[in-house]
Amino acid sequence: MKTLRIGFIGCGNIAHGHALRLSRLDGVHIAALADPVQGGRQALKQKFSLNGAEEYDDYADMLKNGELDAVLICSPHTMHFRHARQSLEAGMHVLIEKPMTCSSKEAEELIACAAGHGKVLQVSFQRHFLPPFMYIRSAIADGVIGKLTSVTAALHQDWKRAQEGTWRQRPELSGGGMLMDSGSHIIDVLLWTTGLTPTQLSVQLECHGAPVEVDTLTAIRFAEGAVGSMNVIGLAPLSKLKEAYAFIGERGGIFYDNGSVTLHLNGQEPIEPALPEAVTDPDRSFVDAIRGKHEVVVPGEYALKVVRFTEEIYASAGYHVSAPETGAARREA
Known part of the structure; x- marks a missing residue:
């Protein structure tokens, strides 16, 4: 089995989870780290004993000199498109953190680029690999609760305070606020588990004095x-985020609350259903897709739906994140 040489673009906190999962795989070598912040590279290198990994200030140098098979994109949101496109054009497979891109146009271009170069493009939506959400998707598809009549999703997080002063609240790097950031996971669950197609939206949005939106309420x-x-x-x-969903159908409902799943069929006592076992994760599945063991689990074509829905919510609210050179967000009157 050929050893896959993998490089990282971005070595911040999210990169550590990827490095941990990749370190458990046979035939995988983290060969290069690119990040303009030396401390970030060094922290990742030391934590996972990546002593042989080459370090680069400039990702372009890594792509040119790294002799890599694949790249993980863990950079700020607005950089995803450029980093992923150049990696694909350099002949490398790409696993990209959420959100895939900050616009559907960019997402469509990446999909075409990956197809044109015959490379795997996968997006790291972790919930596709977690047993509670795997169960919910399967149960809905199997008609356990009948035809869906309503779905509610809610995420509460101390995001404004926790991310103050970071790149996540700089529009030129984040591409939006909490909806673009943590909210990507909620949109993902809403679309992936149900297979529903949003057609009409009504949105209330509030920035609470932050440079980007903080609260978004969408009907x-x-x-x-x-x-x-x-x-x-x-x-x-909240010191920890609170994530909750209710999927209601003609025969009953499925309720999720921070990892706990309850099935309540009409006229029956609620139960905690048996959940499937987790058999893979974003990184293992990416490696297996490269090796031809199975199809890409979270392809760009799916992630495009999340990007497009995010755009539609912002548009419905009259909310615009400015171009990088201005670094501000605005809402139409």
Whole structure:
């Protein structure tokens, strides 16, 4: 088995989870680290004993000199497109952190680029690999609760305070606020588990004095007939995030609350259903897709739906994140 040589673009906190998972795989070598911050590279290198990994200030030098098979994109959101496109053009497979890009146009270009170069393009939506969400998707698809009539999703997080002063609240790097950041996971769950198609939106959005939006409350009408709501709240006095969903169908409902799943069928006592086992993760599945063991689990074509829905929410609220040179966000009157 050929050893896969993998490079990182971006060595911040999210890169550590990827490095941990990759370190458990046979035939995988983290060969290069690119990040303009030396401390970030060094922290990742020391934590995972990546003594042989080459270090680069400039990712372009890594792509040119690294002799890599694949690249993980862990950079700020607005850089994803450029970093991923150049990696694909350099002949490398790409695993990209969420959100895939900050615009559907960029997402479509990346999909075409990957196809044109015959490379794997996967997006790291972790919930596709977690047993509670795997169960919810399967149960809905199997008709356990009947045809969906409503879906509600909510995320509460101390995001405004926790991310103050970081790149996540700089529009030129983040591409948006909490909806673009943590909210990507909520949109992902809403679309992936249900298969529903949003058609009509009504949005309330609030920045609370931050340079980007913090709270987003969205009412949704789906093409399939269901109604829904999605509240992504970044001004909350919580030490840990709170994530909750309710999937209601004609025969009952499935409720999720921070990892706990309850099935409540009409006229029956609620139960905690048996959950499937986790058999892979974003990084293992990426490596297996490169080796031809299975199809890409979270392809760009799917991640495009998340990007497009995010755009539609912002557009419905009249909210615009400016171009990088201005570094500000605005909302139309």
